[in-house]
Amino acid sequence: MGQYLVLLYESESAWSEVDDASRESILQAHNAFGAKHGAKIAGGNALQPTATATTVISDGAGGFTVTDGPFVESKEALGGYYLIEAADLDEAIAISKDVPAGFGGVEVRPIMVFS
Amino acid sequence: MAAAVADAHRREWGFVLAATVRVTRDIDLAEECVQDAYAQALRVWEERGIPSRPAAWLTTTARNRALDLLRRDSTLTRLLPMLVADDVVDEPELPEDGEIPDDRLRLICTCCHPALAPEARVALTLRLVCGLTTTEVARSFLVSEPTMAARITRAKKKIAAAGIPYRVPSAAELPARIDAVLAVVHLLFTTGHTAPVGDGLTRADLVERSLDLARILRKLLPADQDVAGLLALILLTDARRATRVDGEGRLLLLADQERAAWDRAEIAEGVALVREALRRRPPGRFALQAAIAAVHAEAPSWEATDWDELVGLYDVLAQVWPSPVVALNRGVALGFARGPQAGLDELDRLGDEPQLATYAYLSASRADFLHRLGRDEEARTAYQEALVLTDNLVERRFLLERVAALDAL
Numbered sequence: 001m002g003q004y005l006v007l008l009y010e011s012e013s014a015w016s017e018v019d020d021a022s023r024e025s026i027l028q029a030h031n032a033f034g035a036k037h038g039a040k041i042a043g044g045n046a047l048q049p050t051a052t053a054t055t056v057i058s059d060g061a062g063g064f065t066v067t068d069g070p071f072v073e074s075k076e077a078l079g080g081y082y083l084i085e086a087a088d089l090d091e092a093i094a095i096s097k098d099v100p101a102g103f104g105g106v107e108v109r110p111i112m113v114f115s
Numbered sequence: 116m117a118a119a120v121a122d123a124h125r126r127e128w129g130f131v132l133a134a135t136v137r138v139t140r141d142i143d144l145a146e147e148c149v150q151d152a153y154a155q156a157l158r159v160w161e162e163r164g165i166p167s168r169p170a171a172w173l174t175t176t177a178r179n180r181a182l183d184l185l186r187r188d189s190t191l192t193r194l195l196p197m198l199v200a201d202d203v204v205d206e207p208e209l210p211e212d213g214e215i216p217d218d219r220l221r222l223i224c225t226c227c228h229p230a231l232a233p234e235a236r237v238a239l240t241l242r243l244v245c246g247l248t249t250t251e252v253a254r255s256f257l258v259s260e261p262t263m264a265a266r267i268t269r270a271k272k273k274i275a276a277a278g279i280p281y282r283v284p285s286a287a288e289l290p291a292r293i294d295a296v297l298a299v300v301h302l303l304f305t306t307g308h309t310a311p312v313g314d315g316l317t318r319a320d321l322v323e324r325s326l327d328l329a330r331i332l333r334k335l336l337p338a339d340q341d342v343a344g345l346l347a348l349i350l351l352t353d354a355r356r357a358t359r360v361d362g363e364g365r366l367l368l369l370a371d372q373e374r375a376a377w378d379r380a381e382i383a384e385g386v387a388l389v390r391e392a393l394r395r396r397p398p399g400r401f402a403l404q405a406a407i408a409a410v411h412a413e414a415p416s417w418e419a420t421d422w423d424e425l426v427g428l429y430d431v432l433a434q435v436w437p438s439p440v441v442a443l444n445r446g447v448a449l450g451f452a453r454g455p456q457a458g459l460d461e462l463d464r465l466g467d468e469p470q471l472a473t474y475a476y477l478s479a480s481r482a483d484f485l486h487r488l489g490r491d492e493e494a495r496t497a498y499q500e501a502l503v504l505t506d507n508l509v510e511r512r513f514l515l516e517r518v519a520a521l522d523a524l
Contacts, residue, residue, distance in 0.1 A: 002199075002278050004278075086278075087199060087278075087280075088199040088278040088279070088280035089228075089230055089277045089279045089280065090279075090284065090288070092278070093230070108277075110276055110277045110278055112276075
């Protein structure tokens with residue numbers, strides 16, 4: 001049994017144009033996902049849009065550059081994540097197919113285990 | 116003796132490795148142990164003779180070696196990211212004359228997992244299932260050895276770290292996963308059948324490996340009609356191998372090939388498989404392509420080919436596997452069934468297909484129909500378009516000779 005981080009990448013512009021009814025139904029889809037896979041979900045959160053992001057990069061000499069905006073600008077941005085438990089990648093992919101991410105998709109990353 | 120070991124290497128590598136991975140749950144360690152077993156075979160078989168069941172001997176030897184290593188260094192088992200397997204072998208001592216379970220479907224499905232890059236799937240399959248060295252795999256795909264070594268290492272790391280499981284997919288997943296496996300075998304075959312670049316038309320080694328793999332899959336999945344279809348397609352196409360170029364390496368079209376030299380045994384085996392594969396409704400893509408190859412294989416001559424039957428098969432194929440290349444081949448068959456003007460009209464309709472924009476066969480086929488219609492100046496231009504689009508030297512020579520023949524008229 002291993003852990004996988006399921007990263008939700010979706011179009012922020014699509015999200016910003018969503019009406020209340022659609023927003024409600026997407027929320028319900030996430031609740032349904034939680035109900036179906038509750039035992040496998042170890043955590044998860046939605047994130048504020050990238051307009052609220054701040055990037056902090058070391059200059060290698062003790063100083064830091066702090067800038068407004070996400071680390072990487074892209075059409076689909078990281079908007080949330082689930083931490084799931086799965087026996088193997090096949091199970092992780094099967095669970096990920098149920099994650100609501102209609103304005104984009106998800107990336108499945110195994111959690112590194114240090115021995 | 117070296118020949119017997121080489122033969123066992125070719126035939127049994129995947130079987131022995133698949134059975135050993137189940138003990139080690141680590142691909143690199145299993146490969147080491149299997150290589151070691153083959154090295155021992157060279158020495159031991161020389162002394163005691165070739166065992167009655169070489170695969171069983173090699174598997175037992177490799178698994179015992181793996182157990183020795185694992186026992187000697189128990190930290191090894193904790194440091195390595197273990198492959199996920201549903202039934203780990205705890206008691207790997209094999210019965211002296213018992214059947215060793217055939218684990219190759221696990222190995223093949225792991226190598227062809229959709230979470231791996233397509234080029235990595237092909238490379239891993241050749242390396243792990245067929246037992247090619249990294250040097251050989253690199254040569255097959257005309258990339259440098261360090262590039263191929265890095266590609267294989269990266270793929271193995273992903274299998275272990277991401278938890279790609281070492282098991283046969285569930286019944287629900289299996290059809291999609293078998294499709295991915297067949298795509299790899301088909302790619303190996305087409306790459307071997309007409310090498311994209313280089314001075315030889317074909318790469319016989321790749322064709323042979325694809326045939327080996329298709330035979331293994333046939334043995335593992337005897338009821339799968341897509342597997343039967345792909346094996347039939349490879350056999351029926353490969354049956355013409357000896358006649359596709361003349362004594363001087365010149366390309367010979369189907370029309371000009373020496374049909375008596377086609378491999379009749381391969382054709383008979385292929386035709387029987389096509390019949391079986393076509394039983395499913397609707398028939399699969401490979402079954403239909405194999406049926407098309409079978410029509411050519413059974414025709415006594417180019418002129419006596421059943422072109423109407425071919426047009427009908429392409430019609431069905433275009434429904435189950437719509438692609439501009441299928442439409443092109445259908446157009447060519449139509450040109451022989453109903454005359455060159457009908458064929459040309461059909462091909463001209465495909466001129467805007469982006470996928471065919473760099474496809475030499477479209478220009479070459481148009482050129483042939485134009486020539487048959489007496490429009491030689493346009494035919495010449497079309498052959499020259501085709502020349503721009505192929506880097507295979509045998510194909511280039513063929514096209515240059517066509518242009519020269521038109522110039523001589």
